[in-house]
Amino acid sequence: MADNLQLNSEGKLRHFLTIEGLNKNLLTEILDMAESFIGMSEQKVKKVPLLRGKTIVNLFFENSTRTRATFELAAKRLSADVLSMSIATSSTSKGESLLDTIRNLQAMYVDMFVVRHSISGAAHFIARHTAPHISVINAGDGQHAHPTQAMLDMFTIRQIKKDFANLRVAIIGDILHSRVARSQIQALNTLGVAEIRVIAPKTLLPAHVETLGVSVSHNLTEGLKDIDVVTMLRLQKERMSSALLPSESEYFKCFGLTEEKLKIAKPDAIVMHPGPINRGVEIDSKVADGPQSVILKQVSNGIAIRMAIMAMAMQKQGLA
Amino acid sequence: MDQIHIRDGRIIDPANEIDRTGSVYIADGKIISITNEPAGFKPAQVIEAKNRIVCPGFIDLSTRLRDMGHSRKATFKSETCAAASAGITTLCLQPDTAPVIDTTAVAELVRELAKKAGYDQVYPIAALTQKLEGAELSSMLSLKQAGCIAVSNANEPVKNLLILRRAMEYAASHDLLLMFRPNDFWLSNNGCAHEGAFSTRYGLPSIPEAAETIALAQCLELAELTGCRVHFGQLSCKRSVIKIHQAKKYGLNVTADAAIHQLHLTENDIAPFDSIYHVLPPLRSQTDKQYLRHGLANGILDSLCSDHQPHDIDAKLGAFPETEPGISSLETVLPLMLKLVAEKAITLEQGIASLSKNPARILRINSGALTPGFSADVCIFDPERDWQVNSDNWKSLGANTPFWGRTLKGRVTCTLQAGRIIHCLEEC
Structure with missing residues (x-):
């Protein structure tokens, strides 16, 4: 089920795919953590080392300016290495399936996928089929969730x-x-x-x-x-x-x-x-x-929220 | 051919109103007697059927065996083997094969492939229109002469009602049965889920019931206009049951079935985005399920079909709307029918009739009964035996069933097709 998929056995965030199945405490925790990041953007040094050494791939199968930019900035402010990829949905026209794309990137030792896709359920599908150490953040899937x-x-x-x-x-x-x-x-x-x-x-x-x-x-x-x-x-x-x-x-x-x-x-x-x-x-x-x-x-708050969610999803690994 | 004696089984033969313990005697591929031993009977084989039910072999009105252009999904060999293990002795093959069954050559190829697989009774259903494109009529009479049992446009739309009218008139001229899955192409709008709470929550393109009921209503009108015999297949919702009920009361020559999983699963059973539940028509609401059950119990629905659609793994590997619809379902037919009986939705006799006597009547074939002189198509099953749906027990190459891993009750132990044992679970 959706809620089990995105939480680990201790009820901590593992993926962030949908609000469904997340309780009020967890949502409040995300908001509180974002609060702690909010002042940071106005400081001289806009970075914390929470995700240093981590590799995050922004995988945008659908166009986006705002969401993609704020995810990229959020990752950079957490000191992660970021790779942003725009993959037109027609990349499947080359014959490569969504799963093959994901598996190839996974073979490059990444830690997190931020995914936007035009089909409902794409983020769930990726989360189900990636290696257990990889977190998936849904940056919008079809008409399902954002x-x-x-x-x-x-x-x-x-x-x-x-x-x-x-x-x-x-x-x-x-x-x-x-x-x-x-x-x-x-x-x-x-x-x-x-x-x-x-x-x-x-x-x-x-x-x-x-x-x-x-x-x-x-x-x-x-x-x-x-x-x-x-x-x-x-x-x-x-x-x-x-x-x-x-x-x-x-x-x-x-x-x-x-x-x-x-x-x-x-x-x-x-x-x-x-x-x-x-x-x-x-x-x-x-x-x-x-x-x-x-x-x-x-828009400004988007950066803090995405920092909070990425940091929390990585915490579950005890790595952050 | 050898003589076979099936003994001590509980014989249930709805067509002959038989339900008693006794023997079935088979010679030369035909039933020769029930209960009374014919003079001079010297069986080469005796099948012990104690604590088993002996009934007519099942007839499936809608099956896909893949093969030809789709052999990576499944083959005639694998799927007829699955059918045999499920007690199914007659299969009607939908015309959306690759290539489509719209020429006598393909119809003959289908029959040949089935024979080569060691399974004689595969009836091709002819395409209603050439290439199933919904525009020009197929050579229905030639296809009938090549062994096609009915005509159908499978899941493909017919371009407009004028073409459907003419196709039905032409089919009626040759006394051909139209098998019709009602679905309005525009209203279903490339949907993949029932238009209800589930599709709303998960943002999935949805198919309203009206996509089915409007197409059904139109075809009912044309059935009256053209006099074409129509069998409505794979109905999924309450209002379709009501419409068929009204049509039958009114005196139209129509029959109907539902895919058996529709009487068990609803949209509430779908694990979010689990493509194994992606099927067309989509799994609908609890009310729809209850009406389908009610329709079967009251004879509004004449039969159940498997709507078997085996897929390779890749077909189901993707985001829900992008995956291919369909369930591999031959092997769950009997346990799901018995579950309807256990849940008191229907009687055992009704369940067996819906898989034998009634489809035989729809197809107008001398089958689906243990009548002396009929081809000896027999299913012997243990109604109490539990088995797990897993790779040890599963014969179809398509593992795409929502029942995977579950333990089901009711197992076919022996299947005879025209007096030949085509499946045997243990030493018989």
Whole structure:
């Protein structure tokens, strides 16, 4: 099962594949450890020797700027040696399977894989088939999970709101295709928020979405009432061509976050977005760059969170 | 051919409403009598069947044996051996072989390969359309004359309803049975999991029940329009059972089956991303499973099939959506049927009928019964014997079964095909 796969026999983090199966204590431990790294980035010497001598391979089968850069920086700040590889999904067109790619890299004595892949379950698959000493960190797999993104979002929320207990969080947009949303929902439920509300047209919601432990609204104006945290999701252009939505402009009209609509939420509500932003599609520039936006804070926090998770996953080996 | 005497077994033959302890007498490859010893009977072999059940050999309506272009997955030799060890004496082979069964040459090759493997009763199912492309009709009559027992487009879509209508009209003209797995290509949208809590949680491309029920409803309408006999295969959900029930009540000439694993496994049984559970149609909900069981118990579903799809290791080695769907399932048919009986979903007689009498009726073949004069296809099994699904016991080259490592109850001890012993677990 997922939870057994990512924890060792003592319940310590071995891989980081999904939020599912991780308890509140462990999530809090990650947040606390990230807290200890947060000041570091502003110091003159931005490095700790926690992972000195370790080799980390960033394996990106799918494009990414932010996630890849922050993982690379996080690894370097932990003093690890980092190899970043962009492998177009078409590398399989050369006939090499995912497993062969992994086994070849494994033969180069690496200690950790950070993996992004366009297929749900890819990180689990790799974790199941790598040597026991190697840790696998999921940097996003298909529509399944993006747990480090969810954790940096939790970190950002805690930084500002301090406590999760009474929060009402809205997640707005393409939930169906969003690994970020799935991981956020699991993390928020584990940390015990008061309510998670997903707001989207039916075409962008998975069937039985309520089984994830959320309430559902198809109307942004109604859905934003009493909300403390507004999370916007990126809308991919291909959603129009696959007949999920009529047009960007109609989407913006119904679900785009404007200053006016944001006023419906609580006055101290914060606005988050995992990036990259589509200005004028899901979010108005005035909101994205406005005082309630914490979007760039999320990016900065990404480094600390990823440092914490990598350090913890290596700790299990007693090597860190 | 030798005379064989099977004695002291509990004979269950649903077609002849027999359930009693006694003997089966076989000569020249045929059943010659049950219970009463024929005059001058001198058996060359006596099979002791004490504490065993003796029933008609099983008939499987949907099998893949691979071989030809897929011989790295499995061979006729390995899979017919697996079938024999599972008490299955007749196999219907889906046309999605490589090459496709759309010419008489391939149909003949299939029969020849089966004979060479020492297993006579493999019926090829002819492709409904050329190359299964869903566009042009196959030469159905020639294929029928070459030994094909029905027509099917396997899991491939037929381009549009007009082509399906014409294919059904043509099949009906030659009194051919259409075997149809209802699946709307667009609604299933390259999905790999049931559209439910599981696919939502794990972000897997999902297949709604409507992908099956809409295709089923369309084909039912065309069955009425064209008069084509249709057998619906591998149904997976509640609403399909309801639709078949209504169609039968209405008087349509249709029959249906489900793959036996669908009556045991649901989406809740899937270990996250474990590709061994990747199967089409996907494992559905608990309610769907209950309805399939209910449908079988009430005769709405006529039979069970294995939907056997052996794979090599590589086919299942990857992230869930990228792996090949299918379960290697011939050898678990009997224990899974007995499990339905043990769980009181069906009676033993119903279970045996769903694997013998009923598929024989669907195919219109003189088989699936211990009627004197019929080919001596007999399955003898020990209903109480436990065995573990492991490499010592497993015959199929495909080890892709969710039941791997589990201990199952019910083991075939002896299988006869046309009076010839094709499997024997111990000295008989």
